[in-house]
Amino acid sequence: MAENIGLAQMAIAYSLILLVFVLATANRLKINRDLAIAALRMTLQLVAAGILLRYVFRINYWYTSLLLLFAMLFFAVHVVIGRLDLKIPRLTTILFVSMAGGSLVVIAVFIFLVVGRQPWYDAQYVIPIGGMIIGNSMTACALASERFTNEMMTRRQLIETSLALGANFKEASVDAFRGAYRAALLPTIASMTGMGIVHLPGMMTGQILSGVEPLLAVKYQIAIILAIIGAAALSCLLNLYLLRNTLFDRCHQVMYSS
Amino acid sequence: MSNMEQHSVVHDHESSVLELRDVCLDGIDKRVLSSVSLRIDAQKMFLIAGPSGAGKTSLLRLLNLLTLPTSGEVLYRGVDACTYDPPVLRSEVVMLTQEPVMFPGTVMENLMIPVTYASNRDKRTDTSDAERFLAELGLGRELMKQDVSRLSGGEKQRVALARALMVRPKVLLADEPTSALDPVSEDKVISMFSRLSDEITVVVASHSLRLLRMADRVILLSNGELVETLDTIDEIRFREFLHIEEKKKDG
Numbered sequence: 001m002a003e004n005i006g007l008a009q010m011a012i013a014y015s016l017i018l019l020v021f022v023l024a025t026a027n028r029l030k031i032n033r034d035l036a037i038a039a040l041r042m043t044l045q046l047v048a049a050g051i052l053l054r055y056v057f058r059i060n061y062w063y064t065s066l067l068l069l070f071a072m073l074f075f076a077v078h079v080v081i082g083r084l085d086l087k088i089p090r091l092t093t094i095l096f097v098s099m100a101g102g103s104l105v106v107i108a109v110f111i112f113l114v115v116g117r118q119p120w121y122d123a124q125y126v127i128p129i130g131g132m133i134i135g136n137s138m139t140a141c142a143l144a145s146e147r148f149t150n151e152m153m154t155r156r157q158l159i160e161t162s163l164a165l166g167a168n169f170k171e172a173s174v175d176a177f178r179g180a181y182r183a184a185l186l187p188t189i190a191s192m193t194g195m196g197i198v199h200l201p202g203m204m205t206g207q208i209l210s211g212v213e214p215l216l217a218v219k220y221q222i223a224i225i226l227a228i229i230g231a232a233a234l235s236c237l238l239n240l241y242l243l244r245n246t247l248f249d250r251c252h253q254v255m256y257s258s
Numbered sequence: 259m260s261n262m263e264q265h266s267v268v269h270d271h272e273s274s275v276l277e278l279r280d281v282c283l284d285g286i287d288k289r290v291l292s293s294v295s296l297r298i299d300a301q302k303m304f305l306i307a308g309p310s311g312a313g314k315t316s317l318l319r320l321l322n323l324l325t326l327p328t329s330g331e332v333l334y335r336g337v338d339a340c341t342y343d344p345p346v347l348r349s350e351v352v353m354l355t356q357e358p359v360m361f362p363g364t365v366m367e368n369l370m371i372p373v374t375y376a377s378n379r380d381k382r383t384d385t386s387d388a389e390r391f392l393a394e395l396g397l398g399r400e401l402m403k404q405d406v407s408r409l410s411g412g413e414k415q416r417v418a419l420a421r422a423l424m425v426r427p428k429v430l431l432a433d434e435p436t437s438a439l440d441p442v443s444e445d446k447v448i449s450m451f452s453r454l455s456d457e458i459t460v461v462v463a464s465h466s467l468r469l470l471r472m473a474d475r476v477i478l479l480s481n482g483e484l485v486e487t488l489d490t491i492d493e494i495r496f497r498e499f500l501h502i503e504e505k506k507k508d509g
Contacts, residue, residue: 161359164322165372165425166349252344253324 002210053127062121069107069130073100076138083142086149094242095141102235103130103137110227132203132224133231136188140232141239144184148243151176152254159254169248177240184236188229195225274336275300275429275459276321276351281330283316283482290316291482293330298429303455305470306463307496308479309503314463315356317479318431321461322353349377352427356434356463358418360406365392365417368406372425381426391420396446411438416447429459436466448472470496480506 005013017039024031056064077095088094107130111117117125152159155176162172170177195201203224207217248254276298283291291313298304298321306314319325320332323344332339334347361368369388372378389399395416401409409417415438422430435451436444448468454460455472462469470476476488478499488495 157357157359158361160324161355161361162371162375163344164324164348164353164355165375165422166345166352166377167372167375168345168377171345171375253326 053123056123056127060121060123062119065121065123065126068123068127069104069134070100072131072134073103076134080138080142080145084146086145088149088243088246090246091145094239094246095145098235098239098242099134099137099141101238102233103133103231105234106227106231107133109230110223114223114227128203129224129227133227136228137231137235140184140188140236143187144180144236144239145243147183148176148180148240149247151179152247156254163252169244169252172252173244173248177244180240181236185229185233188232192225192229195221201225273299275334276339276461277331277333277336278317278320278327279331279333281320281327281332283313283320283325284328285316289482291320291327294482294484296477296484296487298459298461299474300459301457302474303451303460303462303472304475304477305473306461306477306479307465307470307500308485309500309507311481312479312503313482314479315433318353318433318461318463321429321431322348322351324353343377345375345377349375349381349425350427351429351431352422352425354418354422354430354432354435356437358411358414358438360409360414360417362406364403364405365397365409366402368417369421369424372421378425381424383424383426388420388424391423392417394446395420395450396443412440412443415439416443419447419450423454427458429461430454432460432462432464434464435462436464436469444468465500467493467496 017035020035021032023029024035052068056068073096076099077092080095081092084091107126110129110133111120111126115125120126152173159172159176163169201221204217204221207220208214212220274297278294278296281291281294282289294313294317306317308314316325320327323332323339326340334342334351339347361371363371366385366388369391370385373381373383389402392401393399397413397416397420401413406414406417415435419432419435422432432451436447439447448466451460451462451469452472455474462473464470470491470493473491476491476496478485478488478496480503485499486495
């Protein structure tokens, strides 16, 4: 088990952020307000999450685990909608279906087949693993949606030219589709490449700190990274299929305009 | 239905390829076309003329289903055009835009891309057709491997025409196909249209008198309304119309 951190030690940790305040003020960086809000939010959100997790771990019902997974999904959709400034019909549904579809399938594979945890709904496993997978499929979907709609706009003339020559909507938007898919998966691929050299991933660090044998922690980390890329790819593909079908109407015309 | 009526219906389909019935089209803040009715007969050449903003491009886009009418009907071979699978219709009724849009890549790649579309796969056009079309338009073989970014405006316009022909259209809709051309390449394009007008249906938006002389019918558009259809080509009336319209615009 990890060493306990007492209140005094916690206060020392917080003093590190005081140092940032002092440095920012001395250099007139004007980030104190943002920094204070961020620190406060971080503290409150994490404490709330901790309390909630403790409660959920203790009762450990199958439906509390599922409920939390769905809550995370809704929150993820909300975050993406807020971040994207797009007026696309049914965007909320599209995002929810693609994120839920991509991540739930992978979470199920991970819990049932890779870890084989009994019972399957054990919150101690489902929630953190689900969180990581949903978080990554959220980022991938946000990138894919943004890039695809952007490409559809900038390539509008090319797309219409293809259509005017007899292309169907899939043929006309194939470059936009590929570009968006690539862009959405690139960050995950890049972080996979640097892993172990550039940085030690958070989950592995956490496991090692809490006393897990490093090679076991590595095996978990490898499995989770594979799950993350799988979920990101699946969600992003679903997302692009649904977006493409929404952005073209029944006459295979581009519907979206800024 | 009596036999005679049936016959007349069939005949009707054969003679008019495309038809607009009381078509209105609303733009973002104004009416672009108001109650336009028009029949385009097979194997004929139609010229659409009118000042800029008269609705020529919109009319062509409607015929290619790139725009849907706000009200009224567009018919292809006597049937509501929207009942066709759009790619199939567009592989028969091909639109050539005024601004030639090139796909990134070489000239040859541009010509071969439309052939890869599912709706064009049975057209059996290949690189030898591409070479032939380019040659006919005065573009040499050395151009084939050239990147399109290095083409002049006139060359692009001709490559776009050759690319449209790769699809072997039954109807070619062309928006100002000679607008960016020097006199020599204009000759090539004009004689291409002269050949095409004998083989397929051509609808061309243009003010070119040389294209006018080839046309079987002229449609005069002004302010989104069909002003007149000239059956016999009346150059004097044509010039007069354009002159009055220009004056209206200036005034």
